[in-house]
Amino acid sequence: MKKGLRLENINKHFGETQALRDVSLEIHPGEFFTLLGPSGCGKTTLLRIIAGLEFPDTGKTLLGGSDITSLPASKRPVNTVFQSYALFPHLSVFENVAFGLRSRKFPDHEVNRRVKRRLEMLDLEGMETRLPNQLSGGQRQRVALARALVNEPQALLLDEPMSALDAKLRARVQVELRRLQKKLGQTFIMVTHDQNEALTVSDRIAVMRGGRIIQFGPPEHVYDNPISKFVAEFLGAANLIYGKAVNGGLLTDIGFFRLKENPPWSRGAVAIRPEWVRIRDHEPEKNGVRGTVKEVIYRGAYFDILLEPGPLRVRTDTYRRVKVGDQLWLELLPEEFAILND
């Protein structure tokens, strides 16, 4: 099997602050991998180290089995889509896309052929002679993509590629980006602070905080089984329930909940997603809570409901009409709890 990208014990300081702490990571060929985290978590620094725009203090970068740790950006077979796209404002769309090929002294006919093909693929035919400031935001992003992909990089790096697009376009482009990556079968490594985006496009995500990777895995796995409060809350809404571990369950202020396994601590927290909390007509056999509706937020496709005790957050389809003051039975199934280890 072809070897992917491997980071070994990467450390990086900027002056006093440590941007990355002992980060190790393996990214498989053909994978859409996302580095997710709040600003300042080190995700962009990590991407820049992969790109060769920044060098680690200690640690190794391996690509396809060979050590590229000290190779400058201009010598690495990876290309970047920058956050602001960084298109050359004085060069036409064609010349922007051709830039990498011309740097590597490809003959003209070869440049033409490859650029044409990429422009076609990204729906940019007829734009060849336009300058970047004559394009829309979406078109600019596609030029940036074409400019990177035309070099057939071993890994395509995307630094917050959606941040310059409006929300509606963003949702569409995420799906298109995912499709494109599947079609090409190329390794994409993306940085984002938007958990929705990460969940939508990725094969695997790594959640970062304070210069460390704190959890990684397939999006649905990380979403359903967050290992810490931070991951649970960063990846979407979560009910955090604190309590004491008592033979096979958790004793809390709002009742006793059976868990799928014994927690590794005596006092701690579990998390359950609002959409996994079931509303029942009758008292369930176990793990039931009787709650009073305090607030109902209408979201169009669903309701967000806040209940006492708790407050517990519940998400429910709108076919069930709920009003403030209603008394509801809730069931929190053992297998829906994620046991947090902090």
Next chain:
Amino acid sequence: MPQEKENKNSALVVWDGELVSPGTLWKRGVSFLSPGMLWLFVFLLLPCVILVLVSFAGRGEYGELVWEFGLENYSRLIGFGAFGWTANYLMILWRSVVTALITTVLSVLIAYPLAFFIAARPERTRYFWLTLVIIPFWTNMVIRAYAWFLILAPEFPLAKLAAFLGMIDPGSPLYPGSFAVYLGMVSMFLPFAALPLYASVERLDWELVEAARDLFATGPRVFVKAILPQTLPGLYVGITLTFVPAMGVFVVPDLLGGAKYMLVGNLIRDQFGASRDWAFGSAISISLMAFTLAGIYLFRRKNFDEYKTRKSA
């Protein structure tokens, strides 16, 4: 009657949140503009008109102006004199153009690394370096030229080194000559080239440089494709600000160039001074101005067209 009132109303325009008639607006505009216009008229237009008029006049026996209009001054400038045609004056003009061009090129070549050097300093010390560039501005040109005398004097290391290398006779200074002139010129005009360039360099989008490197560009290609285009506006201003005054300079070649280094600036100075031929001096001044403006116009128009196509469309 009501109709007339309506017409009058429809002629009103909203200006800055106020309803006014175009006449009022016009009057107000003129009164706002008039101080500036008056200034330009008195200090720019009027002297130019006088200069043009004088350039067609003649010189009397004792150097006074004779109000007999003709084209003699201009024909004399392009070489037709009492003893047939000579290229003397055209040579001086040509030499001025070449000197100004070389000065501009040298200034820009030095200003580029200087601008990057200053822009790379931490913010606290940046102003210190900028001040060092600006200080010569505040010093009189003549004094600066004399300072070069000292630096180039035979007792000082530069001249000694040149003598050691056999470039000049031992014991002689490094002036007068082309070397001293260019040294003086470049030191005089370097700030004009460096400051606008610095302004461009300071605002440089370094992400474009990273993008170029990410796309396999190295050294010269990064500079030409990612840095140079971003600094062009500053470069154009720097070139203009250096070339225009360099065309008319006379203090530097006078002091550092010796008797043989006649530039058009010296020529004009001599006409208004020693030769007492104001009419001819005016003709040369007008020609110099026309040349410089034409050059700048061609240079700027080319750039402006590029700029326009980039902006619009």
